[in-house]
Amino acid sequence: MLKYLFAKNEDIPSGSAAVFFGFSAILWFVVGTGLGSFNAAKLAFPDFVTGNEWFAFGHMRQVHVLAVILGWISMAFAMAMMYITPILGNTRLWSEKLGLWNCLLWNVGLSLGLTLLWAGIGSGREYSDFIWPIDLYVALFVALPLAINVWMTILKRRVQGIYTTNWFFGGGVFMVIIVYLTGNLPEFFHLTGLSEAYLTWWFAHNVLGLWITPVAAAIAYFTIPKVTGNPLYSHRIGHLHFWSVVVFYSTPAAHHLMSAPLPEWLKSFASVEGVLILVPAIAFVSNILLTMQGKWSMFVESLEVRFTITGVLMAIPLNMQGGFQQTRAINWYIHGTGWIVAHAHLALLGFSTFLEGAAVYLGLQSLMKRKLYSLTLGNIHFWLLLIGFSIYWISMTIAGLIQGAGKIYEVPYIDVVIAEHPYMIARWLGGTLVFISNVIWLYNMWMTARVGTVIPAGRMPHEIAYER
Amino acid sequence: MNFREYKIGSRMFGLCLGGSMCITLLMPSYDFRSATSTDVALDKQLSAGWETGWNVYDPLMLGNNKPVKVVVKADPKTGAALAAPVTAYVYRVGTPMPNAADHPGNLGESVEKLSKDKGKIGEFNKATGAVYVIEKDGTTPYIVNKTATDGWMPGDVLGKAADADIAEVGKGKTMFVREGCWWCHTLLPEETQDWQVFGAPPYLGDFNGESPTAFGSDRKAPDLLHVGSRNSSKEWMMLHFFNPRLVQTHSIMPRFDYMWGEKDADGKTINFDQWRADYNDYRAGKKPNPPDVPAYAKDSEIRSLIDFMLSLK
Numbered sequence: 001m002l003k004y005l006f007a008k009n010e011d012i013p014s015g016s017a018a019v020f021f022g023f024s025a026i027l028w029f030v031v032g033t034g035l036g037s038f039n040a041a042k043l044a045f046p047d048f049v050t051g052n053e054w055f056a057f058g059h060m061r062q063v064h065v066l067a068v069i070l071g072w073i074s075m076a077f078a079m080a081m082m083y084i085t086p087i088l089g090n091t092r093l094w095s096e097k098l099g100l101w102n103c104l105l106w107n108v109g110l111s112l113g114l115t116l117l118w119a120g121i122g123s124g125r126e127y128s129d130f131i132w133p134i135d136l137y138v139a140l141f142v143a144l145p146l147a148i149n150v151w152m153t154i155l156k157r158r159v160q161g162i163y164t165t166n167w168f169f170g171g172g173v174f175m176v177i178i179v180y181l182t183g184n185l186p187e188f189f190h191l192t193g194l195s196e197a198y199l200t201w202w203f204a205h206n207v208l209g210l211w212i213t214p215v216a217a218a219i220a221y222f223t224i225p226k227v228t229g230n231p232l233y234s235h236r237i238g239h240l241h242f243w244s245v246v247v248f249y250s251t252p253a254a255h256h257l258m259s260a261p262l263p264e265w266l267k268s269f270a271s272v273e274g275v276l277i278l279v280p281a282i283a284f285v286s287n288i289l290l291t292m293q294g295k296w297s298m299f300v301e302s303l304e305v306r307f308t309i310t311g312v313l314m315a316i317p318l319n320m321q322g323g324f325q326q327t328r329a330i331n332w333y334i335h336g337t338g339w340i341v342a343h344a345h346l347a348l349l350g351f352s353t354f355l356e357g358a359a360v361y362l363g364l365q366s367l368m369k370r371k372l373y374s375l376t377l378g379n380i381h382f383w384l385l386l387i388g389f390s391i392y393w394i395s396m397t398i399a400g401l402i403q404g405a406g407k408i409y410e411v412p413y414i415d416v417v418i419a420e421h422p423y424m425i426a427r428w429l430g431g432t433l434v435f436i437s438n439v440i441w442l443y444n445m446w447m448t449a450r451v452g453t454v455i456p457a458g459r460m461p462h463e464i465a466y467e468r
Numbered sequence: 469m470n471f472r473e474y475k476i477g478s479r480m481f482g483l484c485l486g487g488s489m490c491i492t493l494l495m496p497s498y499d500f501r502s503a504t505s506t507d508v509a510l511d512k513q514l515s516a517g518w519e520t521g522w523n524v525y526d527p528l529m530l531g532n533n534k535p536v537k538v539v540v541k542a543d544p545k546t547g548a549a550l551a552a553p554v555t556a557y558v559y560r561v562g563t564p565m566p567n568a569a570d571h572p573g574n575l576g577e578s579v580e581k582l583s584k585d586k587g588k589i590g591e592f593n594k595a596t597g598a599v600y601v602i603e604k605d606g607t608t609p610y611i612v613n614k615t616a617t618d619g620w621m622p623g624d625v626l627g628k629a630a631d632a633d634i635a636e637v638g639k640g641k642t643m644f645v646r647e648g649c650w651w652c653h654t655l656l657p658e659e660t661q662d663w664q665v666f667g668a669p670p671y672l673g674d675f676n677g678e679s680p681t682a683f684g685s686d687r688k689a690p691d692l693l694h695v696g697s698r699n700s701s702k703e704w705m706m707l708h709f710f711n712p713r714l715v716q717t718h719s720i721m722p723r724f725d726y727m728w729g730e731k732d733a734d735g736k737t738i739n740f741d742q743w744r745a746d747y748n749d750y751r752a753g754k755k756p757n758p759p760d761v762p763a764y765a766k767d768s769e770i771r772s773l774i775d776f777m778l779s780l781k
Contacts, residue, residue, distance in 0.1 A: 042722065043688070043720055044720075046712075046713075046719070046720040046721065046722060047713070047723075050722065050723050051723055051725050051726055051740060051744065052726060053647075053726050056647065056648070056722050056724075056726075057648065057651065057652075057722050058647045058648020058649060058651055058652075058722065059647070059648060061648060061651045062648070062651070120529055120646035120647060120648070121522055121527075121528065121529050121646070122521065122522060122645070122646075123521040123522050123680060124520065124521035124522075124645035124650070124680035124682050125521065125680050126684075126685055131522040132522075167477075171481065175485065178485070182489070182493070186679065187521075190518075190519065190567075190679065191679075192513075192567055192574060192675075192676070192677050192678055192679040193500070193503070193509070193574060193675040193676045193677055193678055193679070193681070194500045194503065194672070194675050194676075194681075195497065195500045196675075196678075196679050196680060196681055197675065197681040197683055198496060198500070199493075200680075200681075202492065202493065243480075243484065246481065246484045246485055246488075247484045247487075247488065250484075250485060250488040250489070250492070251488050251491060251492050253492055254492070254496075256685070257683070259656060259657075259658035259659050259660070259669065260656060260670075260683065261669070261670055261671055261672040261674070262496070262499075263496060263499040266492075266495075266496050266499070269491070270492075332658075332660055335658060336654060336658070336684075336685060336686060336687040337687065340685070340686065341686060403687070407658075407660060407661060407662070408660065408661055409661075410661050410664050410665055413665075413689065413690045414716060414718055414719070417688075417689075417718055417719065417720055418718050421718075421720075424720075
């Protein structure tokens with residue numbers, strides 16, 4: 001890919017940027033889940049690798065989180081945008097060259113930011129942990145070039161309407177820039193006190209709500225109709241989904257701070273708005289599941305459909321939790337416990353990872369015109385990922401309920417730590433399965449690029465998945 | 469470019485997102501601005517200094533350029549004993565001033581007025597440093613710049629103070645952020661039964677001028693906002709930081725022995741490998757007692773972190 005950085009845009013093969021992004025994303029997923037598994041081991045066995053600040057939990061915890069969010073999830077988004085947006089506009093990507101540079105600058109900036117963070121050099125604000133020069137870099141050299149490429153591709157399209165997926169892509173890249181620049185205002189202009197605390201969670205909420213959730217859903221709006229051949233069940237429900245995300249999901253930031261001394265009107269407002277997340281959630285899930293009508297056999301047969309539908313089904317518990325756990329009645333019990341950790345992994349490792357996994361499988365095969373090296377390894381990846389995630393989610397949910405009970409019944413904290421120990425070991429095992437599954441995935445995709453069977457012109461990868 | 473969905477869509481989009489930001493950002497900002505500092509907030513911002521996350525004055529987050537908190541027992545100018553000890557916040561030459569000095573607006577109206585008029589907080593000079601104390605007018609706390617009002621100089625205050633009376637709270641807060649303590653320990657007792665175990669939740673005005681607030685979100689360990697009230701033993705803190713399993717068998721906290729640095733309080737090189745080998749023998753039942761924890765040096769990182777812990781009252 002590097003040889004094209006200084007080539008003329010016309011000379012760069014179509015899809016180069018997307019392939020570069022796709023492999024970067026998988027690599028960051030391996031790194032991120034490896035760190036997650038290591039961190040989990042430290043919580044289960046506190047004397048495992050000790051006495052060295054480079055392997056201290058406090059130094060590594062957030063490197064895992066940001067490697068997964070900005071490396072795996074966001075790069076997989078960029079990959080999806082760079083091949084889906086042109087397809088839906090019946091055109092080429094506006095600039096492959098910009099895309100390649102975008103990916104290079106992304107990898108460089110992320111590596112730098114994570115290295116600093118690993119050394120402990122951060123802002124001390126959860127999710128916007130990067131120091132403000134890196135935050136600015138992310139907004140201007142990571143998100144903005146991506147946004148320009150997506151918007152220009154949409155503008156230069158050769159079809160009349162704009163398909164649902166592209167509304168989300170175009171809106172998502174706009175919103176993530178706004179969120180990055182606004183959420184980091186406390187660092188840019190040294191705002192302090194409650195403004196700083198509240199903007200930290202305004203950022204954290206909206207980077208999930210206005211970037212990860214809608215863009216992941218947009219991918220499903222493409223994958224399911226494309227692979228099954230069914231048209232989207234309803235564009236109007238898609239409209240409802242899009243506008244309710246913008247209106248409802250951008251407002252409940254304060255529900256992350258229900259126990260902090262924020263204005264009471266703000267907490268109540270956020271709590272009510274938080275329940276309204278069910279509107280876009282129901283719209284999205286029903287729309288995708290109804291699109292599957294008559295093609296449910298593909299849930300079993302097609303790897304891409306299985307990944308996507310699993311992710312969509314996970315959106316149901318995800319949004320039921322998300323809508324109600326932030327109300328005062330429930331937040332009181334589970335705030336700050338492992339329940340929330342489980343919920344966060346349901347959103348990122350469950351819902352959005354499975355949707356993106358499908359996009360990366362489909363996209364890399366289509367762009368490289370190579371059939372998947374081994375469907376068996378693909379199936380093993382799916383099941384290890386699903387089982388590993390499930391072990392993680394169930395064990396952390398139970399641990400969270402124990403913590404909640406400990407909190408309410410004034411149990412001495414150390415007894416809570418003792419009671420949680422088996423679940424910490426289970427979480428480590430689950431996380432390790434996820435890591436192993438991703439190593440297998442990386443190998444499988446690498447071999448696909450090297451020795452995968454060439455897909456004949458005019459065929460889709462899933463059509464010939466079972467042909468020898 | 470002249471499809472009507474661009475026009476209608478983008479205007480609707482702007483209206484929706486702008487309206488949302490108006491409610492969730494602009495409207496709360498008026499509430500936050502009207503919050504009046506409590507004495508807790510004044511103590512926190514004076515002892516932590518300008519910023520304890522990453523900043524240009526401390527790019528490697530070593531805890532440089534931070535104020536220290538000193539118990540003053542005698543007048544630094546005259547040497548005469550004070551009627552009662554005073555807690556002073558000493559900003560040495562070159563230390564960035566607290567947020568209240570150049571942005572007194574963050575104090576809230578009544579505190580700002582008293583601090584400016586009676587406390588002379590506007591009259592600071594970075595070249596000479598400054599000494600601040602907190603006083604009260606009735607129930608309203610305010611900041612007094614003792615350098616401007618009484619001529620207390622940072623060098624005099626520090627020169628006359630015993631090391632035990634000096635707390636490196638600002639550097640310690642930097643360590644708290646850098647070492648990621650807040651990934652497991654919250655600084656925010658909840659409005660639940662936490663009242664009974666971890667103490668009272670904070671008030672609206674308890675954070676003015678503090679950055680970062682580092683509330684923490686994922687509580688895997690006890691809340692620390694009032695830890696200094698529950699446990700004020702330096703010795704316990706020292707053992708616990710070196711190896712938490714020395715004082716709490718079931719703790720899952722990491723060891724922070726690397727914050728001792730290379731030398732102990734007597735200037736001798738600490739042999740960590742020997743210590744770990746002895747400790748493993750103790751764990752294996754080969755020795756009756758664990759090895760002694762080395763006393764930390766005065767300028768070690770752990771000293772500041774312990775000072776910060778004990779300041780959390």
